Every structure is written in C-alpha cells, then in structure tokens.
Amino acid sequence: MRLVSESDQPAVRRPTLKDVARESGYHITTISLALRENPSIPVSTRQRIMEVAQRIGYQKDPVYHALSRFRQEGCVCAPTARIAFVENFGLGSGRVRQPFIQAILDGAMSQAKLLGYELTPLAVGEDDHDSHSLTRYLTENQITGVVLGAFLPGFAEIALNWDEYAVAKIHSRHTEPDATTVGNDQLREVRLAFRRLSALGYERIGLAIGRADEDGCGHRHTAGYLMEGASISGDRFVPPLVFPYCSDDESLSGMMARWVRRHRIDAVICNWVSIQRMLERQNLRVPDEVACACLCLCETCPPGLAGIRPHFTILGERAVSIVVAQLKSGERGLPQFASSIYVQSVWQDGPSAPPRR
Amino acid sequence: MSKASGKTDQAPRPAASAPAPASKRYYTLADIAARANVHVTTVSLALRDHPSIPPSTRARIRAVAKAIGYQRDPLLDALNFHRARRTKQARSVASAFVVHDGTTRLFGGNHYQPLVYAGAMSAAEARGHKLDVFVVGQGHLAPARLNTILNARGISGVLLSTFEIDIGQLDLDWDQFCAVKIECLHLTPHLDAVSNDQLQVARLAMQRLRHLGYRRIGLATAREDQTRLAESFGMGVLIEQSTLPESECVPALIFSLAEVPLLPCMIPKWMRENRVDAIISNWNELFDTFANTGIRLPQDVAFASLDVPPSMPHIAGVVQNHHLVGKRAMEQLAIMTEAYQRGIPEAQTITYIPGYWQDGVTAPAKARR
Numbered sequence: 029m030r031l032v033s034e035s036d037q038p039a040v041r042r043p044t045l046k047d048v049a050r051e052s053g054y055h056i057t058t059i060s061l062a063l064r065e066n067p068s069i070p071v072s073t074r075q076r077i078m079e080v081a082q083r084i085g086y087q088k089d090p091v092y093h094a095l096s097r098f099r100q101e102g103c104v105c106a107p108t109a110r111i112a113f114v115e116n117f118g119l120g121s122g123r124v125r126q127p128f129i130q131a132i133l134d135g136a137m138s139q140a141k142l143l144g145y146e147l148t149p150l151a152v153g154e155d156d157h158d159s160h161s162l163t164r165y166l167t168e169n170q171i172t173g174v175v176l177g178a179f180l181p182g183f184a185e186i187a188l189n190w191d192e193y194a195v196a197k198i199h200s201r202h203t204e205p206d207a208t209t210v211g212n213d214q215l216r217e218v219r220l221a222f223r224r225l226s227a228l229g230y231e232r233i234g235l236a237i238g239r240a241d242e243d244g245c246g247h248r249h250t251a252g253y254l255m256e257g258a259s260i261s262g263d264r265f266v267p268p269l270v271f272p273y274c275s276d277d278e279s280l281s282g283m284m285a286r287w288v289r290r291h292r293i294d295a296v297i298c299n300w301v302s303i304q305r306m307l308e309r310q311n312l313r314v315p316d317e318v319a320c321a322c323l324c325l326c327e328t329c330p331p332g333l334a335g336i337r338p339h340f341t342i343l344g345e346r347a348v349s350i351v352v353a354q355l356k357s358g359e360r361g362l363p364q365f366a367s368s369i370y371v372q373s374v375w376q377d378g379p380s381a382p383p384r385r
Numbered sequence: 386m387s388k389a390s391g392k393t394d395q396a397p398r399p400a401a402s403a404p405a406p407a408s409k410r411y412y413t414l415a416d417i418a419a420r421a422n423v424h425v426t427t428v429s430l431a432l433r434d435h436p437s438i439p440p441s442t443r444a445r446i447r448a449v450a451k452a453i454g455y456q457r458d459p460l461l462d463a464l465n466f467h468r469a470r471r472t473k474q475a476r477s478v479a480s481a482f483v484v485h486d487g488t489t490r491l492f493g494g495n496h497y498q499p500l501v502y503a504g505a506m507s508a509a510e511a512r513g514h515k516l517d518v519f520v521v522g523q524g525h526l527a528p529a530r531l532n533t534i535l536n537a538r539g540i541s542g543v544l545l546s547t548f549e550i551d552i553g554q555l556d557l558d559w560d561q562f563c564a565v566k567i568e569c570l571h572l573t574p575h576l577d578a579v580s581n582d583q584l585q586v587a588r589l590a591m592q593r594l595r596h597l598g599y600r601r602i603g604l605a606t607a608r609e610d611q612t613r614l615a616e617s618f619g620m621g622v623l624i625e626q627s628t629l630p631e632s633e634c635v636p637a638l639i640f641s642l643a644e645v646p647l648l649p650c651m652i653p654k655w656m657r658e659n660r661v662d663a664i665i666s667n668w669n670e671l672f673d674t675f676a677n678t679g680i681r682l683p684q685d686v687a688f689a690s691l692d693v694p695p696s697m698p699h700i701a702g703v704v705q706n707h708h709l710v711g712k713r714a715m716e717q718l719a720i721m722t723e724a725y726q727r728g729i730p731e732a733q734t735i736t737y738i739p740g741y742w743q744d745g746v747t748a749p750a751k752a753r754r
Contacts, residue, residue, distance in 0.1 A: 092464070109459045109460065142457075143457060143459060143462075144456055144457035144458055144459040144462065145459055213735065215584075215620070216615075247624055250624065250627065251584065251620050251621075251623070251624040252620070254620070254623040254624060254627055255616055255619065255620045255623060258619070258623060339731075339732040342732050342734075346734065352459070353720075355459070355463065356459075356462055356463045356466045357463075357466060357467075358463070358467070365706055365709055365738060365739050365741070366739065367713060367736050367737060367738050367739070368582065368736070368737040368739075369734055369735070369736045369737075370734060370735045370736075370737070371732050371733075371734045372575070372732055372733040372734065372735065373732070
C-alpha cells in the first residue's frame, strides 16, 4: 500500500513535454502535436512518441491544462471538479435517507460548493453500485475525491483501490479503509447526558444503544457510559441495553420496557429519536414514570425531547474540507496514521427530562 | 484566492462602468473589483472574510460576486497551492507555541514536549511560518503580558501545548487569535484541540498483551493524568474489560502525585492482591520502583509502557505519535490563520492521533500452559 509521504517536501518532479522531447529526440512542438493526435504528424511518429511518453510516465496535468486553456481563451472548459459522497443505506432498494444523514449531506454539499466543487451522492447496495461499477463510474467521471458518508453496519460495503483516491470517512468505523474519520463525539456526549441527568436529580440512568450504531462508532457510547458508571456506587449501575441489528420500534419498545422495569430505571439515554414514543407505547408515562434523553436531536425530532444536539452539518463540512485539502496538494491514498476528528455537541434541556423533585 | 493582481494590472482593466463582454463565462476577482469599484486585493480579502475589511464592504463585495456568478476554481486553487510551495516566499507569518513552565514533570524524561515542538516546527517550516516559543506561569509571562506581546508582534496564531491541570483557564483576548490546543482538554476555553488517542493507546496495549498470553492486566496511572486526559486511559481499559470474564478484570491503581513516594509499597501490594501478571502505565518512572523493590521484569510481572520514549527502543508498549500531534496541530492552525478563523469556535473539534505497538523484552510472549 502506498502511504502518503510524511515529509513536506514536494513530490518528485513529474515528467513534462520537454522530458518526452529529450527522450525521443523530437522537438517539443512535435511532442505536443503528437500527444494531441494531430494528423500533421505521421502515425508512426505519433506511435513512437506516445510509447516514450508512457514509458517515462508522462501524464497530462489537469491543473496546468486548465491554466493554459484559461490563458488562451479566458475560459476553463474542464467540467466542475467533483467529489463523491458514497452512501450504503439502500437508497435503490427504497429506503429513505435518515434525517441525520441528510444533515451530514447538506453540510457536505454546501462546503463543496463553497470550495468550488460539486458533490455527487452515490449509493452502493444490492440495488445500487457495487465496488466494480463504482470504480468504473469514478474513473469515467474523473472523480478522485471520496467521502464515505455514515456507512451503516449491516448494509453493503465497498472495496476500492484506495491508493488512487483522497478519502475521508464519516463514522463508518466498522468498515475499511483506515482513513481520516470525522464523527460526533459519542463518548463525551453520553458522559455529558449522564452528568446532566444526574444533576437534574435522576439516580438510575440507563443507556440503550443499537449494536449497529456501536459498531459504526467504535463502541464509544458504552465507553463513556462505563466510565460514568465507574464513578457511582455499584448498586446504582444499570447494565446498558445493547439491542440487536435491524431492531424496529415495535420489537425494541417491548425489550426497552422490560429493561426499564427490571432495573427500575428513572431516566433512559438512547440514540433513537423515537425513544419517547417507544416508552409510551408500553404504558410508561414520560416523564412521570421514566424520563428520556435522545442522543441524536435534529430538526425532524418530535418536540419536547431533551438530549444532545450533534452538529451533523459540520461533520459533512469537515469531511469535505479534508478531501479537498488532499486533492489540492495532490495527496492520494491512506495516511500512515489515520486521525479521528470529533466534533463536540451541546446538551439541550426539554420536558422529557425535567428537574426531579 | 489569487494574489497575483500586481502583475495582471499591466493589462488594461475594463473601467468600472464598462460591462463585461456578454460572451464571458468565467469571472475573476478583477471583474468583481471593477464592478464593486474596489481594488482586487480588497476583493480577495473580503471573500476570505478578512477582519480588516469592514463588514458592510464585505457584504457588498459578496453580493457582487454572487450577482455575476463568481465561483472559486478548485483547479487554480490547486495550482496556487503548488506554486506557493515551490517558490520560497519571504513571508513573515509567525505563530506562538505557548507552554506552561510547570509541565516538565509530564511524560518521564520529557521526550514529549520536544517531539511535539519538532512536529509543529516541521509543519510551520513547510508553510514558511515561524514558530516562537513563549512560556507562561510563575516567574514567566502572565497571560495579560503574553496578550500584549503577541499583539505587538502581530502574531495571531497560537498553539497551546500541554498545561498542568491546576491551570484551568488561560485568559487571552481570544477574539484576536486563531488558536489550537495540544492535548490540554481540561483547559478552557473550548478551542479546537489535537491530542494523542489515549483511549486507543490503552485499548491497543490491553489487546496486544492479551494476545501475548497475559490475562490479569492492570493499569497504573496518576489521578492528575486521568483528569488531564479526560480519563482516556481508564476508559480504554474499562471498555476492553467489558468483554472479559470478571476473573480477568484487574481494578486500576490510580495514585495521586502526592503518593508517588509511596509507590514502592503500593505497587507490590496491588500486584499481590490482584495477582497482576502485566502492568500497563504511562509512568516510565516505574522502572525505578521495580528496581528498588526487587521486582524482576518480566519474571515477576510484565510491563508495557503506554508512552514508549525513543530512548527505550527495547521495552514493550505503545509508541505515541507526539511528532504527528504537533504537526497536525500546526497544520490546523495554519488553515485557520489563512481563513482568519479567530475566536472560540461554535463547535469544538478534537482530533485524535493513534499510537502503534512495539514488542519488547519487558513483555515476551507467555508460554502456554
């Protein structure tokens, strides 16, 4: 695997037309014409020059190409540079984009536009692209910047030749590649929610989290929860409810209600926005019998929910900025040590978790 | 974007009133300048939100840019980036590397600070920035004095390197500065920060030691370090232990700095009571404790450092990328300085850099029984 060079030296000088001229013995103008397949150059000569160009690794540099077009015509005719935003939740199979992914995409879109790029959402999945067709699409459209936008565990995955792309991931810790990853800080969010609920007077606080979401973020929800749990007395610690892949509101609400009753929980922290509805469906009155806080508040959430409001649009913005920085400097491939970037979130009070008397 | 206005000025520019040719499909800063009746450098600064341009002027120029459909060109952006790198420019952008005088204790032998600084320096040099060191604290600069000096020297970029936990706050007039913190997550204000990923470091050490055959692995660290690093070591151990049988979970030994002289008693007692077969710690000073109390490595207990210094290539543990931490912090600061992002951000971001495992004589593979 080719690694991005850690030194800040400019890369080895790339071959130019001059080098092809020196290698092949023709004049530089001949080279220029030949490589553009100008009929004034004999076919055999063109052939020879192209072979030399290929051998020494001459490649047209789109940047210089654009510049010379611009100088000649005052107009850059190259198509707008594009970045791919790849999603795997099954768009083609009829599933809808979840609000948080939409928010991430919105942020990525606006940042790309600001930096002069066009962001193209591309779906992978059973009814969408596979690795093969995605590679072909990216090649045909000369897309070398890729954002993996919140891949959901349990859905399709892709394998590209990562060496050829500038990549950033949003969440998606369960899947390759080991690229720079942007996410909201679930670990600190759980700790923040836990502390806030404690301060509001709740004593038996429980964390309910999807196994898929845990795998996607590298188990950072439970890490934060265990740390907070370690600072309270052992009998007050509630084992977290890590519910299975592909749970739906119905099966989960029953599981959740049994867990709440079994452990006499007075406040539930959950990352699903339907948390309050699920509790009420099982005749648990919110907030009289049990309070709840959502870790994933966004615009489309039911009103009145207390919880954490992550800056999803900023995740999209940051991921695009990272890819653009790599495109700009010509870096491709994966870093030797992939950093993780966490955007911090804020707590929001709400009627679903009022101060306890 | 482009600052090359001086050269292009030789070509006659259209008068402010002259409309651009109807066929023109590509607009430059000069077109905006002509229409807004300001100099092209003003346009450049305004579109990058430079504070030296009055907000009303910025808004007006933005409106003009939008009206004629100006768009940044990523290709020319990339070209500029490469040109700026190849041509050595006499740029005199200076940034400050602020350290606290009390941090010499941290990270045994203090290999930490020099590596972070070297990393930051390499990133600064690559961009033609200078990086000046300032020391704050008792007998050194007071924050207000630092503020004055930075202003006087025209320094707007500030890197805050590791601070002791008893310094909870650093009072600079943050609206004037672009700033990135290195590792001191406890320090307010909540600026963007770059840190070693201690959570990953602790998890990696646990995983590798288990792979080598150790089963009762204990963490020993100082309470002050836990606080300073937002309990990341402890959390890493807890999350690994959550999937282990209870018989393989050793409670961590957390001592305060005041208790360090008592370590020769505390360590053997803790080892005995918990039947510890491997110790992980960021305290490389424990080697002295082991020597003084007659504990033999690795016969009596294995040891993996959570912060292997370059001077100890033979010991087992996780090497933290201090150099990369400094480099990334400076890179981020440079981006912020160029975009004039001053003040405390709306949403703080923290960047974590992972460490990597190194095998060593202090933790050989355990013979399977």
